[in-house]
Amino acid sequence: MGLERMRRRSLLLWAVALLAYLFLYAPLAVVVIYSFNDSRLNAEWVGFTFSWYRKLFRNEEMLLAAQNSLVIALVTSAVSTLLGTMAGFAMHHYRTRLLPILVLAPIAIPEILMGVSLLIFFVLLNFTLGLVSVTLSHISFCVGFVAIVVRARLAGMDESLTEAARDLGATPFRAFRLVTLPLITPGVIAGALMAFTLSIDDFVITFFTAGVGSNTLPLQIYTMVKTAVTPEVNAVSTLLMLLTLTLIMLATRLSPFLLRESR
Amino acid sequence: MTQLELRNLTRRFGEFTAVDGVNLSIESGEFFTLLGPSGCGKTTLLRMIAGFDSPEEGAIMLEGSDMLGVPPERRNLHTVFQSYALFPHLTVAQNIAFPLRMIGTAKTAIARRVDEALVQVSLAGFGRRFPNELSGGQRQRVALARALVNKPKMLLLDEPLAALDAKLRESMQFELMRLQREVGVTFVYVTHDQSEALALSHRIAVMKCGRVEQVGTPAEVYGAPRNRFVADFIGECNLLDAEVWEIEQGKLALKLGEVLAYAAQGQPVSRGDTGVLALRPEQIAIARSIAPSAELNRFSGTVAELLYRGEVTVYAVDLQGGGQMRALVPNSAPGHERSFKAGDVVDISWRIDAGLFLAE
Amino acid sequence: MAAPAFQETRRGANWLVAGPPLAYLLVFFAAPMLIMVLASLRNPGDFGGLAPVLLEDVAGTHLNLSVESYARLASEFLYTRLFLKSLGYAALATLLCLVIGYPLAVLIARSEKKHRNLLVLLVILPFWSNFLIRIYAWMLLLGPQSGLSQALNSVLNLADIEPVSLLYTPFAVVVALVYVHLPFMVLPLYANLEKHDSALLDAAQDLGANAWQRFWQITFPLSLPGVYAGAALVFIPALGIFAIPDLLGGTQGIMIGNVIKQQFLDTRDWPFGSALSLVLTLAAVGVAGLAAALGRKARA
Numbered sequence: 001m002g003l004e005r006m007r008r009r010s011l012l013l014w015a016v017a018l019l020a021y022l023f024l025y026a027p028l029a030v031v032v033i034y035s036f037n038d039s040r041l042n043a044e045w046v047g048f049t050f051s052w053y054r055k056l057f058r059n060e061e062m063l064l065a066a067q068n069s070l071v072i073a074l075v076t077s078a079v080s081t082l083l084g085t086m087a088g089f090a091m092h093h094y095r096t097r098l099l100p101i102l103v104l105a106p107i108a109i110p111e112i113l114m115g116v117s118l119l120i121f122f123v124l125l126n127f128t129l130g131l132v133s134v135t136l137s138h139i140s141f142c143v144g145f146v147a148i149v150v151r152a153r154l155a156g157m158d159e160s161l162t163e164a165a166r167d168l169g170a171t172p173f174r175a176f177r178l179v180t181l182p183l184i185t186p187g188v189i190a191g192a193l194m195a196f197t198l199s200i201d202d203f204v205i206t207f208f209t210a211g212v213g214s215n216t217l218p219l220q221i222y223t224m225v226k227t228a229v230t231p232e233v234n235a236v237s238t239l240l241m242l243l244t245l246t247l248i249m250l251a252t253r254l255s256p257f258l259l260r261e262s263r
Numbered sequence: 264m265t266q267l268e269l270r271n272l273t274r275r276f277g278e279f280t281a282v283d284g285v286n287l288s289i290e291s292g293e294f295f296t297l298l299g300p301s302g303c304g305k306t307t308l309l310r311m312i313a314g315f316d317s318p319e320e321g322a323i324m325l326e327g328s329d330m331l332g333v334p335p336e337r338r339n340l341h342t343v344f345q346s347y348a349l350f351p352h353l354t355v356a357q358n359i360a361f362p363l364r365m366i367g368t369a370k371t372a373i374a375r376r377v378d379e380a381l382v383q384v385s386l387a388g389f390g391r392r393f394p395n396e397l398s399g400g401q402r403q404r405v406a407l408a409r410a411l412v413n414k415p416k417m418l419l420l421d422e423p424l425a426a427l428d429a430k431l432r433e434s435m436q437f438e439l440m441r442l443q444r445e446v447g448v449t450f451v452y453v454t455h456d457q458s459e460a461l462a463l464s465h466r467i468a469v470m471k472c473g474r475v476e477q478v479g480t481p482a483e484v485y486g487a488p489r490n491r492f493v494a495d496f497i498g499e500c501n502l503l504d505a506e507v508w509e510i511e512q513g514k515l516a517l518k519l520g521e522v523l524a525y526a527a528q529g530q531p532v533s534r535g536d537t538g539v540l541a542l543r544p545e546q547i548a549i550a551r552s553i554a555p556s557a558e559l560n561r562f563s564g565t566v567a568e569l570l571y572r573g574e575v576t577v578y579a580v581d582l583q584g585g586g587q588m589r590a591l592v593p594n595s596a597p598g599h600e601r602s603f604k605a606g607d608v609v610d611i612s613w614r615i616d617a618g619l620f621l622a623e
Numbered sequence: 624m625a626a627p628a629f630q631e632t633r634r635g636a637n638w639l640v641a642g643p644p645l646a647y648l649l650v651f652f653a654a655p656m657l658i659m660v661l662a663s664l665r666n667p668g669d670f671g672g673l674a675p676v677l678l679e680d681v682a683g684t685h686l687n688l689s690v691e692s693y694a695r696l697a698s699e700f701l702y703t704r705l706f707l708k709s710l711g712y713a714a715l716a717t718l719l720c721l722v723i724g725y726p727l728a729v730l731i732a733r734s735e736k737k738h739r740n741l742l743v744l745l746v747i748l749p750f751w752s753n754f755l756i757r758i759y760a761w762m763l764l765l766g767p768q769s770g771l772s773q774a775l776n777s778v779l780n781l782a783d784i785e786p787v788s789l790l791y792t793p794f795a796v797v798v799a800l801v802y803v804h805l806p807f808m809v810l811p812l813y814a815n816l817e818k819h820d821s822a823l824l825d826a827a828q829d830l831g832a833n834a835w836q837r838f839w840q841i842t843f844p845l846s847l848p849g850v851y852a853g854a855a856l857v858f859i860p861a862l863g864i865f866a867i868p869d870l871l872g873g874t875q876g877i878m879i880g881n882v883i884k885q886q887f888l889d890t891r892d893w894p895f896g897s898a899l900s901l902v903l904t905l906a907a908v909g910v911a912g913l914a915a916a917l918g919r920k921a922r923a
Contacts, residue, residue, distance in 0.1 A: 013726050028749060087644035108911060113659075121658055201754060240753050
């Protein structure tokens with residue numbers, strides 16, 4: 001199936017597509033290139049240097065922000081993978097109405113709505129805004145992504161395998177543990193990596209729920225961009241891009257469904 | 264000894280009735296086949312026996328115990344799935360060991376019994392391989408070994424040979440028969456292939472639309488079909504609309520259109536009953552001319568078409584009085600005239616007791 | 624007809640699995656949203672935030688609620704205009720994403736199977752880089768010192784026109800909106816186009832249709848569910864975005880997201896901010912519902 005055969009390769013089509021890819025990558029390339037530019041201005045190329053990277057690693061604020069982001073992302077990833085796998089399993093096997101809505105809505109609505117509503121929520125409960133509030137909020141919107149990936153993985157799995165396990169004497173739980181789980185593990189790991197990435201990258205929700213005094217990497221970048229654009233922004237952006245790239249390549253290796261099912 | 268008894272089993276899916284009041288009893292050690300076209304309910308029935316589905320009405324009694332509420336893992340019967348359902352992340356040996364693990368067999372015993380099972384299905388030495396390294400036929404045998412290794416009471420097979428090509432299917436049929444005989448386990452086999460059912464089974468239940476039309480040995484089901492559906496479904500059959508004209512001394516005179524033919528009286532009928540005359544093509548003789556006889560029905564006709572099949576030829580003969588019949592003739596029977604061609608005028612005949620009158 | 628999948632009859636097990644995620648999301652998603660609805664009906668506190676729901680005064684305790692926020696929303700045209708502007712930017716971005724993304728999706732769908740995954744991955748990768756970085760990158764590209772700006776201005780100089788600034792304009796906002804959301808348009812389109820049966824196009828060609836006709840009569844109508852899905856996935860987030868106008872929009876390119884952020888963090892008029900958020904939610908849900916309905920009709 002699919003438009004397999006290369007029809008008359010329309011030159012126009014190729015041209016537009018190429019431009020589109022250029023459009024997608026040129027801005028990022030510029031950032032990476034300027035991170036090595038020996039100049040304070042992002043104007044023209046002066047010379048190659050690692051100095052911005054070195055400055056980065058001496059920047060206390062930045063390091064603290066990075067550390068915070070990492071911790072938040074790890075916890076978010078762990079919890080949302082657990083909850084998301086359970087949700088994905090429930091959505092695949094049981095006829096629930098409420099769960100799919102609650103799981104998928106955070107992904108569908110504009111992020112600012114979640115940020116704002118969670119801000120009100122925490123303040124009304126007299127819950128101090130900080131790293132914990134950020135983590136709780138991140139989990140909320142990451143669960144959905146993991147659930148989608150796990151559900152897709154389950155849907156692609158052969159139902160008769162679990163039945164065969166039951167038929168041969170396994171209780172439902174043993175069948176899940178010995179047959180289903182090993183087969184969906186790549187999907188679960190892909191979901192975990194996705195959650196980690198989403199958490200590390202999140203800006204909007206973090207912006208509203210971080211309060212004063214706690215900083216994450218995206219928030220730090222925002223401050224730097226808004227106030228004084230220092231070239232270190234280029235450096236930290238490049239590093240962050242590298243990290244995300246690696247994680248996503250790993251995730252797509254493990255779960256081809258990620259490409260289709262993530263949106 | 265009756266091992267499995269299905270009493271008045273019914274299963275509906277909304278408006279659709281998949282299984283409709285089925286009563287069957289299956290003997291211990293027999294090769295019992297559920298035969299029917301797709302959608303006739305045979306797979307649903309099998310799944311209910313296995314425990315993956317529950318009937319709305321009726322009961323399933325296995326060796327006298329009611330299976331209501333008993334989950335699949337606690338019924339001591341196993342299923343060979345159509346897709347084989349081999350665990351892709353486990354080796355062949357681990358697959359076969361699975362049911363033994365479930366009941367807590369000791370490791371040394373497991374290893375020994377897995378090896379025995381592999382020998383039994385002619386796959387000795389394949390233990391370390393993974394399912395995706397095996398051919399279709401080999402996977403099938405692993406599925407069988409896995410289902411038989413802990414000596415279940417009964418084996419359920421859901422069209423296990425459907426995915427194999429014709430040659431392989433035939434050799435697997437022999438394998439299955441041999442296995443069943445050697446191991447002595449009751450096989451409940453589901454298929455839509457009637458020739459397979461006839462070849463393998465001790466008894467066959469022919470199903471249509473959720474109901475059992477006839478239960479019997481292959482010879483009974485083939486030679487004495489109970490109704491039009493069974494006659495038509497099993498093998499090739501000439502079915503001519505007929506009306507009972509006269510009943511005289513165990514013989515029925517049937518009106519086929521304008522002509523009369525005779526058949527033996529089977530089930531009790533009355534004058535005026537309508538139905539079909541069922542006649543197997545191999546029962547019909549075809550020749551340039553046939554001498555009349557009191558034991559034969561004899562008609563003239565013209566050969567309309569013929570199909571040469573190597574060992575036999577099928578002739579479609581248009582009868583003088585209207586209607587068409589198919590005759591199956593072996594190509595090298597002694598005394599058989601040289602073959603006919605389209606347009607030839609011939610006589611066809613069959614013994615009176617070869618034809619059956621069936622109500623609809 | 625195939626028998627149904629084996630259903631778990633033990634209800635307890637169901638709740639054990641579905642319960643925890645359900646509970647978590649009820650507490651940390653549903654509850655906050657509901658509270659926000661309620662907040663829009665309350666009065667602003669003395670120092671910002673929310674005034675208490677129950678107020679005690681001479682007359683006794685009474686409910687301190689009002690629809691003042693909504694009244695203000697409706698009466699001051701400023702906000703309506705802002706909503707309309709935001710809708711406009713989001714719609715424009717969606718249209719541009721469609722124009723750019725459709726050929727890209729077609730190309731990927733028509734390429735050989737072994738190339739397709741790579742091509743799709745290349746489209747998604749930028750999405751996985753940090754959101755702010757992607758916006759920041761455009762600040763570099765559109766800034767007054769960038770090659771683009773300088774080139775443009777030198778051309779304008781020749782025509783004796785005043786130099787323009789590309790940054791801090793609605794133009795920059797729309798460009799960034801398209802940039803950030805393009806993958807969301809390409810993916811559903813590609814998923815749809817990939818399933819098209821090439822035999823249909825062959826049949827059309829056989830019956831005399833040329834390339835353009837084949838596209839409009841066959842490919843495009845069949846791709847509509849993908850178009851609607853992609854459009855929704857671009858339009859809805861774009862509507863509520865605030866980081867892009869905040870960094871790139873200057874004073875001209877403000878969107879409703881900016882105002883909401885302002886109300887919550889600067890002005891601290893939370894009831895009003897909540898009311899704005901609620902209207903935004905309704906708009907988002909409305910568009911989602913519309914897209915779903917259109918998609919269902921297109922699939923029928």
